[in-house]
Amino acid sequence: MNNKSDAKLKALSVLVAIFMWTFVVNSTDPTTSKTFRNIPVVIKNQDDLEKSGYTIVGKEESYQTSVKLKGSREKLVSLKPANIYASVDISDLKTGVQSLDIEVDTPSGISVDEVDPGQINLNIQEVVEKALPVNLVISDNIKDGKIVEVNELTPEKITVKGPASLINKVDRAELKVDDPNLLDGNIHSLPVKILDKEGKVISDLSISHDDVNVSFLVYETKQVNVVMKTDGNIDKDYEEVSREVSPDSIIIKGPESVLKDIEAIYTLPVDINNQRTSKNGEVKLDLPESVKVYNGEDLVNYKINIEKKSKADDEKK
DSSP, X not given: OHHHHHHHHHHHHHHHHHHHHHHHHHHHSOEEEEXXXXXXXXXXXXXXXXXXXXXXXXXXXXXXXXXXXXXXXXXXXXXXXXXXXXEEEOTTOOSEEEEEEOEEEOOTTOEEEEEESOEEEEEEEEEEEEEEEEEEEEOGGGTTTOEEEEEEEEOSEXXXXXXXXXXXXXXXXXXXXXXXXXXXXXXXXXXXXXXXXXXXXXXXXXXXXXXXXXXXXXXXXXXXXXXXXXXXXXOTTEEEEEEEEESSEEEEXXXXXXXXXXXXXXBOOEEOTTOOSOEEEEEEBOOOTTOEETTSOSEEEEEEEEEEOOHHHHHHO
């Protein structure tokens, strides 16, 4: 009997000891809860998504959540927000708006009681490209009556890349020139803007060239008469009755220092040597270096009317 009593006493002692230990632990380090706010949410496998040709619309946006954790007071007091890892996994996602559960990892001995918000919404879209010519817009305010032409534009086309919904809104790539100092003949690197049909800037796109190199030629203009030159002499028994060119005046463009001394533009010589009949055709203009026809060709039509001399004319001679 004594042995049985001793065994019972020993078992009871163990139970009492366990109870007392639990009581002491809970009294000195009780289980409690604590809320950690503004925990950043990490988007996992984002690189793999982009390698597959997809992207998150608004991926620069940061996501945060509040996490309520449960554990011993000692562990929760010493726990820092940096030790709490919140994430969503975007592997195997399809296009469109997706609601993803936020997973929270915590140190051993601490459990997650509540996550608020418990989900984030991500808009997954296919990445597409679009090639655009660079549309150069020169403000009339800086021309001051002069002719401004593009001397260099590099590159002439750019490529934009981004989510399909944004690329579908793209209308043009525009380079606006409104500073007269840019017309100095030097090469300038200017930013290109990607615009929609309403002229609003579209951001969050990848652009093959953020800047474009451009330079300009600036010309003065002047209206002058066209004078036909001829070479040789018509047959002695014939005479020139009239000659004309069409157009008989043109507008030329070029540096002011050159244009100021030009009063007329001559044609290249038209051969009339021993000519007995009227003659017509096209002839090129003999333009000085650095001078061009403004909004026209360097050709004019000519007509030379030739008739046989009358006997009366011969007798007079």
